[in-house]
Amino acid sequence: MLQIWLSLLSGLCLRLVFLCSAEEGLEFPNFDGKDRVLDINERNYKKALKRYDLLCLFYHEPLPANKGLQKRFQMTELVLELTAQVLEDKDIGFGMVDSQKDSKVAKKLGLEEVGSLYVFKDDRVIEFDGELSADTLVEFLLDVICHQCLSVSPVPSDFKAFQEASERFQPYIKFFATFDKSVAKHLSLKMNEVNFYEPFMEEPAILPGRPLSEMDIVEFVTQHRRATLRKLRAENMFETWEDDMDGIHIVAFAEEEDPDGYEFLEILKDVARDNTNNPELSIVWIDPDDFPLLTTYWEKTFKLDLFRPQIGVVNVTDADSVWLDMSNDEDLPTAEELEDWIEDVLSGRVNTEDDDEFADDQDNPDSYITEDSDESRDPDEEDDGDD
Amino acid sequence: MLQIWLSLLSGLCLRLVFLCSAEEGLEFPNFDGKDRVLDINERNYKKALKRYDLLCLFYHEPLPANKGLQKRFQMTELVLELTAQVLEDKDIGFGMVDSQKDSKVAKKLGLEEVGSLYVFKDDRVIEFDGELSADTLVEFLLDVICHQCLSVSPVPSDFKAFQEASERFQPYIKFFATFDKSVAKHLSLKMNEVNFYEPFMEEPAILPGRPLSEMDIVEFVTQHRRATLRKLRAENMFETWEDDMDGIHIVAFAEEEDPDGYEFLEILKDVARDNTNNPELSIVWIDPDDFPLLTTYWEKTFKLDLFRPQIGVVNVTDADSVWLDMSNDEDLPTAEELEDWIEDVLSGRVNTEDDDEFADDQDNPDSYITEDSDESRDPDEEDDGDD
Numbered sequence: 100m101l102q103i104w105l106s107l108l109s110g111l112c113l114r115l116v117f118l119c120s121a122e123e124g125l126e127f128p129n130f131d132g133k134d135r136v137l138d139i140n141e142r143n144y145k146k147a148l149k150r151y152d153l154l155c156l157f158y159h160e161p162l163p164a165n166k167g168l169q170k171r172f173q174m175t176e177l178v179l180e181l182t183a184q185v186l187e188d189k190d191i192g193f194g195m196v197d198s199q200k201d202s203k204v205a206k207k208l209g210l211e212e213v214g215s216l217y218v219f220k221d222d223r224v225i226e227f228d229g230e231l232s233a234d235t236l237v238e239f240l241l242d243v244i245c246h247q248c249l250s251v252s253p254v255p256s257d258f259k260a261f262q263e264a265s266e267r268f269q270p271y272i273k274f275f276a277t278f279d280k281s282v283a284k285h286l287s288l289k290m291n292e293v294n295f296y297e298p299f300m301e302e303p304a305i306l307p308g309r310p311l312s313e314m315d316i317v318e319f320v321t322q323h324r325r326a327t328l329r330k331l332r333a334e335n336m337f338e339t340w341e342d343d344m345d346g347i348h349i350v351a352f353a354e355e356e357d358p359d360g361y362e363f364l365e366i367l368k369d370v371a372r373d374n375t376n377n378p379e380l381s382i383v384w385i386d387p388d389d390f391p392l393l394t395t396y397w398e399k400t401f402k403l404d405l406f407r408p409q410i411g412v413v414n415v416t417d418a419d420s421v422w423l424d425m426s427n428d429e430d431l432p433t434a435e436e437l438e439d440w441i442e443d444v445l446s447g448r449v450n451t452e453d454d455d456e457f458a459d460d461q462d463n464p465d466s467y468i469t470e471d472s473d474e475s476r477d478p479d480e481e482d483d484g485d486d
Numbered sequence: 487m488l489q490i491w492l493s494l495l496s497g498l499c500l501r502l503v504f505l506c507s508a509e510e511g512l513e514f515p516n517f518d519g520k521d522r523v524l525d526i527n528e529r530n531y532k533k534a535l536k537r538y539d540l541l542c543l544f545y546h547e548p549l550p551a552n553k554g555l556q557k558r559f560q561m562t563e564l565v566l567e568l569t570a571q572v573l574e575d576k577d578i579g580f581g582m583v584d585s586q587k588d589s590k591v592a593k594k595l596g597l598e599e600v601g602s603l604y605v606f607k608d609d610r611v612i613e614f615d616g617e618l619s620a621d622t623l624v625e626f627l628l629d630v631i632c633h634q635c636l637s638v639s640p641v642p643s644d645f646k647a648f649q650e651a652s653e654r655f656q657p658y659i660k661f662f663a664t665f666d667k668s669v670a671k672h673l674s675l676k677m678n679e680v681n682f683y684e685p686f687m688e689e690p691a692i693l694p695g696r697p698l699s700e701m702d703i704v705e706f707v708t709q710h711r712r713a714t715l716r717k718l719r720a721e722n723m724f725e726t727w728e729d730d731m732d733g734i735h736i737v738a739f740a741e742e743e744d745p746d747g748y749e750f751l752e753i754l755k756d757v758a759r760d761n762t763n764n765p766e767l768s769i770v771w772i773d774p775d776d777f778p779l780l781t782t783y784w785e786k787t788f789k790l791d792l793f794r795p796q797i798g799v800v801n802v803t804d805a806d807s808v809w810l811d812m813s814n815d816e817d818l819p820t821a822e823e824l825e826d827w828i829e830d831v832l833s834g835r836v837n838t839e840d841d842d843e844f845a846d847d848q849d850n851p852d853s854y855i856t857e858d859s860d861e862s863r864d865p866d867e868e869d870d871g872d873d
Contacts, residue, residue, distance in 0.1 A: 123805035124735070124787070125727050127779055185782050238778035245793050275745065340512050358662065391625035392514055395572050400511070406632050418510035
């Protein structure tokens with residue numbers, strides 16, 4: 100069980116080590132020993148909901164008898180304590196809800212997934228489905244409360260629907276409003292118009308109909324929420340991963356700070372822009388720099404070199420995968436070549452199962468993008484001709 | 487002392503919590519219980535140096551008697567253990583050197599700063615002066631070994647000087663070489679020419695002289711290393727902060743993902759490009775998103791709202807600071823206005839000490855950038871007229 104609690108330390112920081120420096124300005128917070136995380140129960144949960152602008156509840160299994168698991172539990176508490184301390188001035192309450200002892204409260208509050216963290220804000224509940232580290236949690240909560248700062252006054256009535264719709268999606272989707280003519284002009288935004296910018300798209304989609312009701316906006320955003328190219332982020336990585344396309348993800352690894360990675364990302368963006376209206380297509384872009392602890396795991400699981408850009412199909416039920424051969428150091432695929440490959444993925448011609456069959460016969464059964472030879476493309480393969 | 491060890495948990499992760507999911511592909515590593523970190527002493531240090539491509543040594547104070555500090559010590563070990571496990575296949579050794587028990591070894595190895603981590607690679611020593619979390623450390627070490635992957639064969643002799651110079655600066659400064667004519671043409675790079683790209687600059691500086699010796703390159707890079715605009719990064723944040731300009735830093739806070747932050751950053755880049763030849767100027771850009779746990783600390787210490795872009799002068803000995811007034815929501819300063827302010831900072835007209843004198847008399851004694859009034863600029867102030 101020691102195995103388990105150590106895994107919790109993956110992002111642990113030893114910043115104090117360096118604090119002997121004479122220079123000021125980079126002091127990481129020290130826990131001051133004050134208990135801020137509440138033990139939520141039937142007697143105090145209503146008061147807690149009332150008292151804070153935001154209430155953050157961790158729904159957990161009962162304290163285990165096993166010592167190793169107890170340590171893990173203490174660490175969860177400590178992450179919450181430190182987060183509570185860091186955000187002390189922001190009027191956020193923190194609490195723990197025991198799935199056994201406090202099962203009635205949990206039911207009343209609608210807590211379902213043990214091990215999840217729920218944020219209560221006004222009459223909304225936001226489930227946090229990201230990496231549960233103090234870093235990520237603080238950033239997430241700052242995003243949630245930042246939204247509150249955006250309230251503008253006086254608020255025109257047309258704006259109310261927009262504001263209320265925004266509540267449903269924050270902090271994952273950001274909503275901005277401008278009352279400034281020159282800004283609106285710069286964005287080619289007409290009065291009372293709502294534009295939806297999908298990630299990495301240059302042109303926004305304009306929401307149809309006017310005046311727009313809260314439900315119009317909610318429906319449109321819900322429908323267009325899954326972007327053609329979406330970046331995996333610590334704050335909602337598990338949610339993104341669970342939102343697969345019939346059991347698979349098209350995954351692209353590209354380090355934005357690496358020249359090849361940058362170039363490949365530009366190609367991906369081109370492909371995404373060309374295919375933004377294809378609801379079947381959503382590419383998950385992972386920047387390995389954002390997930391150092393997962394890099395070697397991915398390299399082993401997917402048998403990849405992540406020092407280079409990669410794109411492939413991952414079966415999310417067994418992590419089986421097949422990757423486009425880009426081992427030729429000279430050139431990355433063009434947007435057209437990438438679109439052909441994606442077409443093959445979407446049509447099922449490239450899939451993780453074929454790979455299993457042929458794995459022993461050929462080295463790279465699914466690769467056909469090589470620079471100097473056309474034969475490597477399967478001659479029997481039909482061209483759809485619709486590009 | 488409990489305060490201390492908890493502070494170590496700031497980046498602690500509870501990723502396991504979410505691993506009950508049926509989907510595969512995002513599994514954070516679990517420590518397997520195997521000891522990989524060596525207790526370095528006189529008998530084994532030479533063998534360790536020989537055995538690994540990279541040897542990573544943590545130079546620490548003796549195990550303290552105090553229980554709280556012992557826990558902190560154990561956590562340091564655990565960070566190293568997890569890092570060692572994650573990087574198991576990369577031929578990196580990890581060890582601990584006790585500053586008291588192993589003082590002789592420390593002297594032989596040239597370890598000086600207790601609490602620092604030293605990376606031995608061939609005949610070089612790289613001091614890690616960043617955030618000591620497993621995340622940051624893994625990323626740093628992957629960067630160090632990635633460099634080894636770049637070896638090209640056959641290597642022309644002119645390239646050797648370049649390659650050897652690169653060893654002195656990696657992984658903090660990245661060196662790339664191309665043997666491809668079309669890539670060289672695209673970069674306007676001539677044969678055997680070395681171009682130096684300062685961060686955020688569009689045009690490179692061309693290293694003078696040819697053929698370039700290792701020392702030519704080292705000298706040039708050393709001289710131009712401190713960029714006009716440099717981003718604070720977890721991997722060398724303490725090193726950057728210690729590299730102040732006569733006791734001060736010009737610090738800009740801007741969230742790249744926020745529209746105002748993005749715009750402000752573009753203005754900063756313009757200013758940096760205009761002033762790239764001014765050795766007196768170096769602006770430290772901090773993206774608050776990269777340091778969630780420091781955000782509220784900075785807000786309190788500097789009395790700032792970090793939901794908005796900010797620029798100011800920080801005295802690094804006492805963290806005293808003075809900030810440009812950009813409270814006017816309408817507009818960010820123009821590049822010209824920012825340059826005027828920077829000129830005032832460099833000439834000492836704007837400084838953290840004046841602020842102390844006038845703090846009780848005026849609200850914003852140092853601000854003169856407001857949109858609608860010119861009077862806010864001190865009429866007695868001289869214009870240097872050298873822009």
